[in-house]
Amino acid sequence: MLSRRKFIAASGATLALSLVSPKKASAQSLRLRRDLTTMAPNDLFFQQYAEAIARMHQLPERDPRSWRNQAIIHANFCPHGTLDFLQWHRHYLTFFEQICGQLIGEPNFALAYWNWSNRRGRIPEPFFADNPLNVEFWNDPSNYNSSNWGPINTVGIRGLTENIGVQDFRGGDVFTEDEIERIRRNSNFNLFSAELEGTPHNLGHVLLGATNSSPPFGHMYNGLSPLDPIFWLHHCNVDRIWAEWQAAGNTTPSNSTEYNRQFVNAEGDLVRVTANDARDFTAMGFTYETTLSDLTSPIVLTLEGTELDAPLGFLPEFFASADVGVQELGKADNTEVSQVDTATSISVQANNLLTNLFGSHTFRTNSFLGTPRIAVEGDRILAVLKNITPPSATDDAIVVEIFVNCPYLSATTPSNDPHYAGTFSFFGQHKQGMGKPEFVIDITDPLRYLAEKGLLVDNLVNIQLLPLAVVPEGRKQASFKVETIEIIRA
Structure with missing residues (x-):
């Protein structure tokens, strides 16, 4: 008899049940956003996007569609660390995309997404050539005082070159496809959004801006980040990951937040939209290469690449036995301030850790021929970092690596160490009037490593925060404090 424990191994093998995709709008009626990193250098996109940027720069200063005024929308209104982070930015991208199409006379113009997981996250060469795609081409000043961000003084430079991608930096593992897929498997919207924003989104901003x-x-690095043409394609990738999460059948909860007169349409008219209006991306007129599929498939059970036959009566019993929902396992407070190159350890007593570590839960995926499926994997254990006092706006740029129960942790401990869990960074967290930020880090892999070695003692989990300067040769002056850590099963 095939038992649940034998079927779902701790290695993360999955059982998948295909779902019939709902009928989608015709692809011919949608603007198609493509992968920037797979485009040929002579792809028409580069020419059209450069033309749109140039035309925005030529618009009168009073025109709300101008390049600078579009960036000011972000500085004045963008939400970060909130439950409508994804929705607001989807509206922002879509109106910008329509403005581009209007100005160049191409109503079907579509933005592209910068796929951090491909080519080690390198930005294509046209964005470094002497043309409108290069942020240094314009030398746009920031010098803006926003009620949302405070004073903004940034310059037109980037921390990447055509030969260096985001995966080449410390903490760059968060941009790999494996890590992105780990985030997509979280069926809880709040946790999914927090992970997506706090890790690849924030880190992308910091690595590009911290020159x-x-x-x-x-x-x-700051509130006028849309002055860099790569901003829009960075956020397109964030939106693409959300769209894939949605296409797999996950649900974005209702959010009635209104964005009244924050955005302008292609004609330059102020518009009124809500967060709920952003939940259906096809209704907004666009889609992605990765969300286009009308395929259906039979029930497939997969264990490490091997197709297995299973009695139909096994499936309801299996899904019923898979744990669902979020459960708090433990919580601890902290008073220590974290400093660059120095680890801060916060001990959390996690109840029934081993039982929850090797349980199982369902999630939704469309990884099989693009078709949505229900799948099962081992439970994930997450650390939720709460009530954080972030670095000041004048501190050095940092990334923060998370380790678990590492007895020899130092600033030189590599991110491929088995105690390593993940990385986050601060972007927008020091905005004026903003509440204290939270970050979500998946600590499952180091916990399973410790369990296999017999090193999980008394359900005690030491979450270790290691801040590192993005530019190691600098002052290394930055500090922050995490007041509370919760360990949850998801």
Whole structure:
């Protein structure tokens, strides 16, 4: 008899049940957003996007569609660390995309997404050539005082070159396809959104903008980040991952937040939309290469690449036995301030850790021929970092690596160490009037490693925070404090 424990191994093998895709709008009626990193250098997209940027720069200063005024929308209104982070930015991208199409006379113009997981996250060469795609081509000033961000003083430079991608930096593992897929498997919207924003989104902004150890930073580091043409394609990738999560059958909860007169349409008219209006991306007129599929498939059971036959009566019993929902396992408070190159350890007593670590849960995926499926994997254990006092706006740019129960942790401990869990960074967290941020880190892999070695003692989990300067040769002056850590099963 095939038992549940034998079927779902701790290695993360999955059982998958295909779902019939709902009928989608015709692809011919939608603007198609493609992968920037797979485009040929002579792809028409580069020419059209450069033309749109140039035309925006030529618009009168009073025109709300101008390049600078579009960036000011972000500085004045963008939400970060909130439950409508994804919705607001989807509207922002879509109206910008329509403005581009209007100005160049191409109503079907579509933005592209910068796929961090391909080519080690390198930005294509046209964005470094002497043309409108290069942020240095324009030398746009920031010098703006926003009620949302406060004073903004950034410059038109980037921390990447055509030969260096985001995966080449410390913490760059968060941009790999494996890590992105790990985030997509979280069926809880709040946790999914927090992970997506706090890790690849934030880190992308910081690595591109932190060209120096201390201010002034590049535009991507602060509220006027849309002055860099790569901003829009960075956020297109964030939106693409959300769209894939949605296409798999996951549900974005209702959010009635209104964005009244924050955005302008292609004609430059102020519009009124809500967060709920952003939940259906096809209704907004666009889709992605990765969300186009009308395929259906039979029930497939997969265990490490091997197709197995299973009695139909086994499936309801299996899904019923898979744990669902989020459960708090433990919580601890902290008073220590974290400093660059120095680890801060916060001990959390996690109840029934081993039982929850090797349980199972369902999630939704469309990884089989693009067709939505229900799948089962081992439970994930997450650390939720709460009530954080972030670095000040004048501190050095940092990334924060998370380790678990590492007895020899130092600033030189590599991110391929088995105690390593993940990385986050701060972007927008020091905005004026913003509440204290939270970050979500998946600590499952180091916990399973410790369990296999017999090193999980008394359900005690030591979450270790290691801040590192993005530019190691700098001042290394930055500090923050995490007041509370919760360990949850999801």
